[in-house]
Amino acid sequence: MIELLQQLNHWHWLALGLALLCFEVLGTAGYCLWLGISALVVGLLLTLLPLGWQMQWMSFASFSMITTWLWWRYQTGKDQKDEQTTTLNKRSQSLIGQFTVLDTDFPIGKGRIKLGDTSWSAMTEHNLAAGTTVEVYKVEGIVLYIRVKK
Template sequence: MIELLQQVNHWHWLAFGLALLCFEVLGTAGYFLWLGISALIVGAILSALPLGWQMQWMSFASFSLITTWLWWRYQKGKDKIDEKTTTLNKRSQQLIGQFTTLDQDFPVGKGRIKLGDTSWTAVAEHSLKAGITVEVYKVEGIILHIRQKA
């Protein structure tokens, strides 16, 4: 077995790197990409410098850990989204700050308003006359809280 490891040359590392890159096409979220690149780097180094098989595998392991960790850090930073600021797929939360003009008088308490293409249940602390502009300032579940535009 040791004799087999001692015969590994740069062509083996380049073929191994290309095989790992082919596995990346199957959709491994970038991890085989960086393992393949690490194997290609070891192959490139081995073509310039003679290294023992132990150093080849240590180099591959080191490059693999470093590149995979850097990829993970990049992805972690890229995917980091503040839950409080995102309103994707939260249609009622997207309505905060929207303005609409009332079609009819709105009583104190609960009523219905048309905002966009939907009719919403709304709550107002004061009675509001038809024709004034109101603002959605708060949402609780599917109930909008409205007030007269300042």
């Protein structure tokens, strides 16, 4: 077994890297991508420097851990950013900042407004006349808070 490991050259690492990248195409969700890239880096490094088989495997393990850790850090930061900025499936939150014209007079307190293709419960602190352009500035649950457009 040791003799087999001692015979590894850069072609073996390049072939392993390409094989892992091919497995990635089959749908391993990124697991083989970084291992394949690490194997290719070891193959390229081996073309420049003569390394023993122990150092080759240590380099492969190190590169694999570094690349997967970097990808994990990038992905978790991206997921947190997407989570904070998305209003997908939060329809009421996506209404903040939208304008509409009132169809009827709106008394102080709670009433209903038509925004888009839906009628919403709304609250205001002032009497508003029909034809006034209002802005949604806050949402609590399914109640929109509106004010006169500035």
